Amino acid sequence: MEQMKRTHACGALRASDAGQTVTLNGWVHRTRDHGGVAFFNLRDHSGITQVVVDQDAPSELQEVAGGLHMEYCVAVEGTVRKRPDAMVNSDMATGEIELAATRIDVLSTCEPLPFMIDERSDARDDLRFKYRYLDLRTAAMQRKIRLRSEVMQAVREYLTGQNFVEVETPTMIKSTPEGARDFLVPSRLHPGTFYAMPQSPQLYKQILMVSGFDRYFQLAHCFRDEDARGDRQLEHTQIDLEMSFVSKDDVFEVVEGMMGNVFRRALGVELPATFERLPYDEAMNRFGSDKPDLRFDLELQDFVPFVEGSGFGVFEGVVSSGGTVKVLVVPGQADYSRKQITELEDVAKTYGAKGLAWTKVRAADGDANAEETGDASGGLTLDGGIGKFFAPRADEIAAALGAGDGDLLLFVADGWKVATTALGAVRSRLGRDLELAEPGTFRFAWIVDFPLFEYNEDEGRWEAAHHMFTMPQEQYIETMEDDPGAVKGDLYDLVCNGYELASGSIRIHDPALQSRIFRIVGFDEEEAQRRFGFLLEAFKYGPPPHGGIAPGLDRLVMIMAGEDSIREVIAFPKTANGLSPMDDSPSPVDPKQLEELGLRLAPKKE
């Protein structure tokens, strides 16, 4: 029997097609058998059409229809028919018509499903991943994976239009462990040696600049053997790009144009032509994060000016030992309960804060506390928590912070990094709890002027905050050995809605400068040669000044899809634990495979 090929997609037919004889191919979405007349919905990725088998249809046809079950794959031939007015389903795009079947071929049958192919289905992730092919049949997943495809095409369209060349780099490379753990691939031909899967094509794309491909890009798979998160997988995809003879402004311009094209084409959303720039220090001081969600205000403020002489020993102690006190004014939330504040305090403590101090701004009139707190101005007072220490200056403080009656004040006192980070985490939590960010909006920003080095307390040495090939900013170069912590790098992040979307830098192309960086992070020449010798060798042959960036494709699509996990926009993701329930990987291998590779498993640790 010849297969009935489709003439239309399941979401395509409209009232204007009435009278046509058509064939649809798809999956049985639901069946409704009335004994006489029978209906079923036929679905493909484009939509759903109701098929009707009339009461007076041939008994053979009725029999086939009666035997249909969910997710049978079928071909239906029939006549498009306008529905009677009362039967029109305005919730369906095809709701004005139905297909009166004249022939139904069952192309394949389907066993009872582990979960329903339905927007309402909310199966656990491991089950969805085990049966990912079924999960992907849902309209929601179809939408997201197709969005991803659209984004990739928009990226290629824009970058190739800007004279970028797409170059593939190897998936098996030399292990250059510096940041994350490498995934290793044992070599059979050279037992005892290993390839690594790239954490990113970083060194290769820099070498491509030496090669004269002055604008390179690649949709690159990157692998990092670290614990996963909702926005992190063991393997992910970067829109990796690199350019020669550029400053960071040139890189920004390309990415702004690319994002504009992506959002325009894939979502029909118009982004600003340029994104605002926020120095790292300012981002930390105002938002307590180097990837702030700028869709809402709720900014951190400096409380140090009010600490001296307050008599509140905790704050005074922190300030006198060089720390800082940050405050968050939460408008209108003075009715927050102790329990809610304790929950926020737990958030702050997670990030190293010793506590979360609080008080509430109240109108002072009629307040029994007003006299004993010495506030006779009749304006505002600070009520509860640490309020009594600062109530005498309540009006002054409120004015300086822009706070008013009914506001909640939250404080963290600690070293600068902890105080800003911890209160920033509280800000993020409040943003979620109070739903301050409008869904469906996108706020991009460049974070610039990052420190080039960070001090590693555990190992007692400086290390590269980004990577070792990042150019220090001009004004720090001469004296950078004196105070590495003060050096700002020519590196930048692109953030959107509280996520780090991209990270990049202008690279060092001067071997002498590169050697100084190696020395600061404690790399001797031999170590540098062993790890990066091939790059340093390449840089002996006329390397151009260059820089680049690598936006994360998964996070980008996640944000565009309104999801909060990249698993939702990856066709075949791993679980948070790094497992793949569908193919059951990772898995043990045949001892013979190990033998060929010259590997022997260590006994399991007790």
Add this chain to the structure above:
RNA sequence: GGGGGUGUAGCGAAGUUGGUUAUCGCGCCGGCCUGUCAAGCCGGAGAUCGCGGGUUCGAUCCCCGUCACUCCCGCCA
């Protein structure tokens, strides 16, 4: 590596201050039904309450361990 939440029928959930037939919706099986569209009505099957151990006369419930999913810290140049 550490902390929080979750795990009850194929799926999603309820439940038990520790008590003998573990509940509901969807799905599945059988029957009825001429217009439904999350069809409806009647009947039925289906659960070692994640797994292992402990406490107890008795554990799905309490305790310990373990596995899985998930969120967070660490980690992620």
